Amino acid sequence: MASGSFAVNVKDLSKRFGDKVAVDSVSFEVKRSEVFGFLGPNGAGKTTTIKMLTTLLPPTSGQAKILGLDLRSEGKKIRQRIGVVQQQDSFDQGLNVETSMNLYGLIWDVPKQERRRRIDELIERFEMQEFRKKQVVDLSGGQRRRLQVAREFIHDMDLLFLDEPTVGLDPLARRAFLDFFKEKVKDGLTIFFTTHIIEEAEYLCDRIAVMNEGRIVEIDTPGNLKRRFGSAKAVEFRLLEGASKNLVKALSSSEVVNKLVLDELSGTYRATTSKPELVIPELYRLADKLSLHISSIYIAETTLEDAFISLVKNGSGNDSSHVHSGESYAAASPPRGSFKEAE
Amino acid sequence: MNIYVRLVYRNLRANLDRISLFFELVFPLFFIFVQGFALSELVTPFDIGNGRVISYQLFLAAGAITLTVINSGTNAGTQLWYDRKNGMFEQLLMGPFTRLQYILSIILATLIIGIASSLLVFLIALPVLGGALYLSLQSVFLTGLALFLGTMFFGSFALALSVALKSSESFNIVSTFTFFIFLFTSSVFYPANKAPPVIQSVSLLNPLTYATDLLRAGLFDSMTPFISTELTLLTVETIVIFTIAVLAFRRIRV
Numbered sequence: 001m002a003s004g005s006f007a008v009n010v011k012d013l014s015k016r017f018g019d020k021v022a023v024d025s026v027s028f029e030v031k032r033s034e035v036f037g038f039l040g041p042n043g044a045g046k047t048t049t050i051k052m053l054t055t056l057l058p059p060t061s062g063q064a065k066i067l068g069l070d071l072r073s074e075g076k077k078i079r080q081r082i083g084v085v086q087q088q089d090s091f092d093q094g095l096n097v098e099t100s101m102n103l104y105g106l107i108w109d110v111p112k113q114e115r116r117r118r119i120d121e122l123i124e125r126f127e128m129q130e131f132r133k134k135q136v137v138d139l140s141g142g143q144r145r146r147l148q149v150a151r152e153f154i155h156d157m158d159l160l161f162l163d164e165p166t167v168g169l170d171p172l173a174r175r176a177f178l179d180f181f182k183e184k185v186k187d188g189l190t191i192f193f194t195t196h197i198i199e200e201a202e203y204l205c206d207r208i209a210v211m212n213e214g215r216i217v218e219i220d221t222p223g224n225l226k227r228r229f230g231s232a233k234a235v236e237f238r239l240l241e242g243a244s245k246n247l248v249k250a251l252s253s254s255e256v257v258n259k260l261v262l263d264e265l266s267g268t269y270r271a272t273t274s275k276p277e278l279v280i281p282e283l284y285r286l287a288d289k290l291s292l293h294i295s296s297i298y299i300a301e302t303t304l305e306d307a308f309i310s311l312v313k314n315g316s317g318n319d320s321s322h323v324h325s326g327e328s329y330a331a332a333s334p335p336r337g338s339f340k341e342a343e
Numbered sequence: 344m345n346i347y348v349r350l351v352y353r354n355l356r357a358n359l360d361r362i363s364l365f366f367e368l369v370f371p372l373f374f375i376f377v378q379g380f381a382l383s384e385l386v387t388p389f390d391i392g393n394g395r396v397i398s399y400q401l402f403l404a405a406g407a408i409t410l411t412v413i414n415s416g417t418n419a420g421t422q423l424w425y426d427r428k429n430g431m432f433e434q435l436l437m438g439p440f441t442r443l444q445y446i447l448s449i450i451l452a453t454l455i456i457g458i459a460s461s462l463l464v465f466l467i468a469l470p471v472l473g474g475a476l477y478l479s480l481q482s483v484f485l486t487g488l489a490l491f492l493g494t495m496f497f498g499s500f501a502l503a504l505s506v507a508l509k510s511s512e513s514f515n516i517v518s519t520f521t522f523f524i525f526l527f528t529s530s531v532f533y534p535a536n537k538a539p540p541v542i543q544s545v546s547l548l549n550p551l552t553y554a555t556d557l558l559r560a561g562l563f564d565s566m567t568p569f570i571s572t573e574l575t576l577l578t579v580e581t582i583v584i585f586t587i588a589v590l591a592f593r594r595i596r597v
Contacts, residue, residue, distance in 0.1 A: 056437055080439040086433060089430050092431060093357070093425060095356070103356055109439075
């Protein structure tokens with residue numbers, strides 16, 4: 001694909017602060033009208049990368065083109081075509097919500113009539129009517145966040161950087177924003193999105209880059225990341241009789257179960273497998289044979305969070321079969337309880 | 344709409360604290376109407392140059408008008424600190440402007456505040472200044488120039504300070520202290536050329552001395568042979584501190 005087809009085209013971009021390498025030679029592309037997710041633990045370098053791509057920080061080395069414009073020499077032209085919702089709060093004190101939005105539209109040179117129209121639309125869309133005349137300093141954290149995200153849509157843009165935009169929002173407001181972002185993407189907007197909420201990334205992003213310790217570990221679609229790096233599915237079940245050594249012995253020797261562990265706290269068995277449809281009949285057959293009664297059973301699906309944790313802890317190059325075995329299992333699974341290998 | 348008009352309007356709307364502005368006005372008026380009034384009974388009228396003999400109250404009134412220049416300068420630093428504290432600083436730097444445009448918009452907003460405050464103080468002090476005023480094209484020009492250069496200097500100085508300091512609390516303490524030094528080593532409260540040699544030497548480096556002397560020369564026609572030199576020195580000092588502020592600002596860590 002020609003570089004003009006990309007909204008963001010980054011090659012070997014690095015940022016150092018003294019001896020510390022915050023971003024270490026990252027390369028990636030973001031297609032136009034794509035939602036590109038950036039996931040990583042705290043301090044992974046996500047915000048530093050965004051600060052470079054939005055021209056706030058000069059890179060130490062490497063190249064990048066934003067909307068076909070050179071990052072180093074065409075900063076102002078880039079800024080005229082992007083929007084940014086920062087991770088931190090940003091607001092004008094001493095103004096009410098409506099005036100704050102109006103003033104923001106003014107500095108972006110949005111004509112007065114258009115500003116009015118967009119403010120009314122955004123205030124209604126994000127249910128800010130009841131606090132539209134309230135001073136910004138008096139808003140709750142969630143309300144201020146709503147204002148900050150909504151405000152960015154006062155002006156036109158081709159590319160929007162969203163750095164953890166939904167922090168502090170309730171689930172309804174969060175979903176409203178995510179759906180609004182999706183609509184905008186359909187209209188041609190490209191979104192560069194960072195979050196700690198994995199479900200959000202899965203819901204919104206076309207592709208996700210996982211970043212850790214300044215480097216990009218993997219880039220793929222959410223589905224592929226789950227498939228490649230997620231843990232195997234697991235069948236979780238409980239027995240009316242509690243623990244049963246005979247069942248454990250019998251099930252552990254089954255070819256379709258990779259590993260069997262017991263959460264002692266809840267009395268739940270967890271059988272890791274790639275073929276749950278074979279494990280379940282086998283389990284019932286063995287229970288029947290041993291005169292045991294299964295009180296609950298369900299299949300735990302692999303999640304993007306599994307894949308994310310696996311990637312961050314193990315790095316790329318570890319495929320799912322590696323994750324399934326032995327000690328990697330604990331690292332690959334979200335902490336649901338205190339599972340212990342069943343004996 | 345022009346980019347500077349938009350940014351200056353935003354700075355004036357978003358970052359002006361009305362209570363602070365009120366007290367910035369009260370401060371010089373206090374000097375004129377209380378201190379000046381009280382001390383004029385103790386200090387005999389004296390020659391301020393060009394054979395112009397005026398009372399201490401008039402002398403102090405001119406000094407108090409230049410005091411608004413320092414107060415407005417502090418405003419520039421405060422505007423920047425508000426933006427930094429509220430996250431708008433980074434937000435604006437990612438907006439459709441350059442850093443230079445942003446810093447200039449703060450200076451321009453400061454100039455508007457400074458000149459408007461000075462005019463207001465001047466109008467309120469008119470009953471005191473009264474018949475001693477000397478009005479000519481030259482006097483208006485000199486007065487305007489003194490206010491312009493003074494506000495530019497102290498605005499830039501406050502910006503450089505606020506870039507260098509890591510918290511708004513430090514900025515408030517350091518700016519109050521340094522402006523105190525500027526104030527008491529200048530010719531705002533006493534004729535600096537009659538002060539002890541050490542203070543005289545310091546006052547010769549002090550831009551507030553030049554701004555005050557220029558303003559007095561404009562208001563009372565007390566032109567001396569040194570006025571053009573003082574104007575040149577004030578211009579040079581303003582250019583130097585403005586350049587330092589811009590360079591410091593461009594290197595500011597975000």
